[in-house]
Amino acid sequence: MEAIRxxxxxxxxxxxxxxxxxxxxxxxxxxxxxxxxxxxxxxMIQFFMFSLxxxxxxxxxxxxxxxxxxxxxxxxxxxxxxxxxxxxxxxxFWVSMPIGMCFAIIxxxxxxxxxxxxxxHYFAIATIATSLVLKDIFEVWDFVGAARGLxxxxxxxxxxxxxxxxxxxxxxxxxxxxGFFFLGILYVNWFRSSRLGFQLRSIKDNEDVARSLGINxxxxxxxxxxxxxxxxxxxxxxxxxxxxxxxxxxxxxxxxSILIALMAxxxxxxxxxxxxxxxxxxxxxxxxxxxxxGATAGLPGIDLIIYALIIMVVSAVEPRGxxxxxxKVRRRKRR
Amino acid sequence: xDILIGSLVAGLLIGMVLAxxxxxxxxxxxxxxxxxxxxxxxxxxxxxTGLLTAQSTGMDPLFALPVAGVVGxxxxxxxxxxxxKFLIRGxxxxxxxxxxxxMLFLRNLALLIFGSEDRAIHHGILVGKSFDIGxxxxxxxxxxxxxxxxxxxxxxxxxxxNRTRIGKALTxxxxxxxxxxxxxxxxxxxxxxxxxxxxxxxxxxxxxxxNFWSVNPYIGILFxxxxxxxxxxxxxxSVPGAFFAGLVVGMITELPGIWDFFTYTFxxxxxxxxxMTSLKYMWVYLAYFIIVVVRPRGLFGWKR
Numbered sequence: 176m177e178a179i180r181x182x183x184x185x186x187x188x189x190x191x192x193x194x195x196x197x198x199x200x201x202x203x204x205x206x207x208x209x210x211x212x213x214x215x216x217x218x219m220i221q222f223f224m225f226s227l228x229x230x231x232x233x234x235x236x237x238x239x240x241x242x243x244x245x246x247x248x249x250x251x252x253x254x255x256x257x258x259x260x261x262x263x264x265x266x267x268f269w270v271s272m273p274i275g276m277c278f279a280i281i282x283x284x285x286x287x288x289x290x291x292x293x294x295x296h297y298f299a300i301a302t303i304a305t306s307l308v309l310k311d312i313f314e315v316w317d318f319v320g321a322a323r324g325l326x327x328x329x330x331x332x333x334x335x336x337x338x339x340x341x342x343x344x345x346x347x348x349x350x351x352x353x354g355f356f357f358l359g360i361l362y363v364n365w366f367r368s369s370r371l372g373f374q375l376r377s378i379k380d381n382e383d384v385a386r387s388l389g390i391n392x393x394x395x396x397x398x399x400x401x402x403x404x405x406x407x408x409x410x411x412x413x414x415x416x417x418x419x420x421x422x423x424x425x426x427x428x429x430x431x432s433i434l435i436a437l438m439a440x441x442x443x444x445x446x447x448x449x450x451x452x453x454x455x456x457x458x459x460x461x462x463x464x465x466x467x468x469g470a471t472a473g474l475p476g477i478d479l480i481i482y483a484l485i486i487m488v489v490s491a492v493e494p495r496g497x498x499x500x501x502x503k504v505r506r507r508k509r510r
Numbered sequence: 511x512d513i514l515i516g517s518l519v520a521g522l523l524i525g526m527v528l529a530x531x532x533x534x535x536x537x538x539x540x541x542x543x544x545x546x547x548x549x550x551x552x553x554x555x556x557x558x559t560g561l562l563t564a565q566s567t568g569m570d571p572l573f574a575l576p577v578a579g580v581v582g583x584x585x586x587x588x589x590x591x592x593x594x595k596f597l598i599r600g601x602x603x604x605x606x607x608x609x610x611x612x613m614l615f616l617r618n619l620a621l622l623i624f625g626s627e628d629r630a631i632h633h634g635i636l637v638g639k640s641f642d643i644g645x646x647x648x649x650x651x652x653x654x655x656x657x658x659x660x661x662x663x664x665x666x667x668x669x670x671x672n673r674t675r676i677g678k679a680l681t682x683x684x685x686x687x688x689x690x691x692x693x694x695x696x697x698x699x700x701x702x703x704x705x706x707x708x709x710x711x712x713x714x715x716x717x718x719x720x721n722f723w724s725v726n727p728y729i730g731i732l733f734x735x736x737x738x739x740x741x742x743x744x745x746x747x748s749v750p751g752a753f754f755a756g757l758v759v760g761m762i763t764e765l766p767g768i769w770d771f772f773t774y775t776f777x778x779x780x781x782x783x784x785x786m787t788s789l790k791y792m793w794v795y796l797a798y799f800i801i802v803v804v805r806p807r808g809l810f811g812w813k814r
Contacts, residue, residue: 242603244610289803296545297802299606300738304795307735311792429731433610440607475626476618476727483618486611491596494604 182365196448203353207346214466216345220417222458223352224410229439229450230359231406234366235399236436237444240379241291245302246435248309249404251427252279253411255313258325258421267338272412279408280401282309291396303429310427324422327415340416348417355413359406363447366402375399379445407435441489443498452497457482513774516647517767523649525760526657529753530664530715531733532740534586534708537667540747541684541704544598547609548589549737550730551616552709556582556716557725558620561629571631571721572655578717579710586709590702613730620727630724652721663714667707668749680704684747712737732791736763739798745808755809762793 185193206219228246235241256275260266286305293301314322327341334343342348366372374395377385386392415421425431434457442453464478493499535549546552556578563574589612597608641649671677682690683700691697723729740759744751761768766786772778801808 236603240603242606244606289799293802293806295602296606297742297806300545300742301799301802304735304738304799307795308792308799311789311795315788433607433614437607437610440603444603474622476621479614479618480622483611483613483615487593487608487615490600490604490608490611491593494600 178365181368182361184368185364192448200357203356207349213345214462216349218459218462220345220348220352221462222454223349223356224414224417225435225438225458226451226454227352227355227359227410228407228435229442229454230363231403231410232435232439233444233446233450234363234375234406235396235403237439237446237449238367238372238379239375239396239399240445241396241400242295242299242436243302243400243403244299244429244432244436245304245306246403246407247427247429247431248306249279249283249407250411250414250431251309251313251423252282253408254415254421254426255319255325256408257412257415258327259319261327261339261416262325265339268340268412268416269338272409275412276405276408279404279411283401283404284397287397287400291393291400303432306427306429306432310423313423313427322423324420324424325415326421327419329419340413348413352410352413352417355409360447360451362406367447371395371398376445437486440494441486441496443496443501446498449496449498456497457485460485512647513767514771517764517771518761519647519649520653520767521761521764522757523653523657523760524763525757526664527660527715527718527756528736528740528760528763529756530660530718531712532737532744532752532756533664533667533749534710534712534715535737536741536744536747536749536752537671537680537704537711538708539741541680542594542598542701544594544605545609545738546612546708547606547734548613548616548730549712550732550734551613551620552582552585552712553716553719553733554620554725554727554730555585555616556713557720557723557729558624558716559713560717560720561631561725564631564633571717572659575659575714575717578713582709582711582713582716583706584709585713586705586707587702589709590705594705595698595701613734617727617730624727626726626728628724628726631721650722656718656721660715660718663711664753667711670707671749676703735791735798736794739794739801741808742798742801742806743808748808751809759794759797762797763790765793766790 185196188196207216228250232243232246236243253272253275256278257268257271260271260274261268290298290301290305313319319325329341329343332339332341334341335347336342337347340348340351374385374390377388377390378392378395382392411426414426438453438457439450440453441457442451442455443449461478461482464481468474468477468481489496495502531549531553534552535546538544538546559578559581560571560574563569563577564571593608593612597605600608641651641654669677671680679690679695680700680703682693682695683697683704687697690700736759739762740752740755742755743758744753744755769786
């Protein structure tokens with residue numbers, strides 16, 4: 176009860192923010208009613224998925240200050256668990272998703288225990304290394320389809336199949352992921368005022384002081400890493416049902432990991448709205464740039480060039496992201 | 511036996527080149543404590559420079575090394591004074607992601623200009639020639655020359671760092687930037703110089719590698735990870751460490767051959783079934799992970 180009340184408690188935000196957030200939530204709820212293209216719908220679903228990934232990253236990377244660049248491995252674990260279970264044993268999504276989360280959490284403990292003895296860039300590079308190791312293993316592992324990947328054929332099931340999450344129209348997927356999205360926001364809202372959340376922020380500010388206050392720094396980081404992992408793996412499972420065709424290259428590649436971290440940072444790491452803002456800016460930009468410049472104009476990679484320029488400018492000029500700019504403007508106004 | 515010796519020799523030769531790859535990363539990290547994720551992309555620039563110079567002028571790819579060095583030096587200096595200078599004021603997250611941005615930028619610029627197909631050098635004095643050193647071990651001439659020139663370049667950089675005034679100033683900046691500034695060393699210029707030297711050494715390595723390795727825009731990340739593994743093993747900031755670690759990592763990349771040797775020698779069924787060739791680079795990543803967990807300082811590290 177207490178936890179639910181905390182999760183629903185947004186009172187420390189200014190009223191204007193909550194009004195904007197409420198309007199955006201309303202818009203997201205009614206978006207499918209308006210006429211829209213299939214491309215816009217796909218972009219919206221991508222946006223939800225990536226803002227959930229970003230929220231997961233934000234718990235450890237934003238509140239905890241541990242730059243994790245290996246989130247894609249958990250996308251892979253979730254996606255593969257769901258796909259393998261559905262294809263081989265016909266286990267529905269709602270069962271395989273928690274199992275995938277468990278696998279991801281177990282893996283995060285295995286690698287998290289040694290990983291969190293490292294700091295700064297050692298940690299960041301080590302997360303990349305583990306992610307690439309896992310990807311290489313999946314690329315040769317025949318049980319999960321090796322480099323060819325797995326394909327969930329929708330013909331076998333009768334859509335709409337709510338248990339297995341196999342739909343013909345994207346609208347169903349939209350509302351499923353929208354539900355996850357709202358739950359994710361509530362969870363992170365609870366997390367940031369929880370005991371662990373406060374511990375983590377004190378670790379970010381000064382690890383030695385946090386340790387001297389009796390916080391078990393290592394264990395707090397591992398726990399938060401597991402939380403972040405669970406988020407990412409959950410969306411990974413959804414990704415498997417939504418995309419229906421998963422390969423190591425597009426679920427576990429380094430680009431996904433970077434994208435997740437970048438979005439959270441562009442929006443503003445360490446704030447509740449940061450990853451959402453980041454995803455709302457970057458995902459439409461990325462997919463429309465790719466559509467217009469990459470496919471139409473025949474210039475491969477130009478979308479990512481513009482994208483990279485944005486990253487470079489943001490990290491050089493305002494490393495606290497869009498939310499940092501908003502807060503700066505507010506502080507100036509108050510004065 | 512010939513497989514084992516062949517793999518070991520090949521590992522040593524490639525290791526010398528890889529050591530030169532890691533040297534640039536090491537110098538930049540040693541002087542400024544910034545990790546350059548775009549390092550592999552610098553190498554890619556070097557590879558394309560070597561390839562295009564050789565193809566457009568018709569001379570042997572080995573003579574393209576000075577061109578690659580100049581390009582790399584300019585690239586390093588431009589990256590520093592145009593971008594990294596602003597980056598280092600921010601927190602570490604921004605530094606990591608900023609150099610990631612640089613990496614994405616260079617990679618996709620290469621994709622835009624050169625397309626995604628593999629390119630390789632087919633003509634040259636050394637291409638296609640090889641030495642038979644007996645016992646069935648064959649060494650391609652390009653690899654031998656690459657290793658030799660890499661060692662030479664490595665030696666040159668080592669001399670520069672240890673025997674010249676500029677090298678002393680760089681070391682002073684690395685040890686204590688503020689103190690160096692009080693002594694009248696222009697640390698800002700030293701940082702740019704470190705990026706220049708780092709860029710030049712890695713592009714020269716790239717121009718050497720392109721003799722026996724085809725190039726595409728996505729090749730960078732592999733070498734970035736290899737360089738990280740080498741630098742972690744040798745110790746961040748240690749130049750001799752980078753050399754020995756390069757040899758070790760070179761051996762790791764030749765593990766499939768060594769594995770084959772044991773498979774044939776002991777005639778083991780299960781060993782033959784392991785897809786070692788596909789997992790070739792996984793051992794490098796795994797090595798990095800184990801090294802930083804077990805001994806974060808590396809073998810020769812002096813910086814914590």
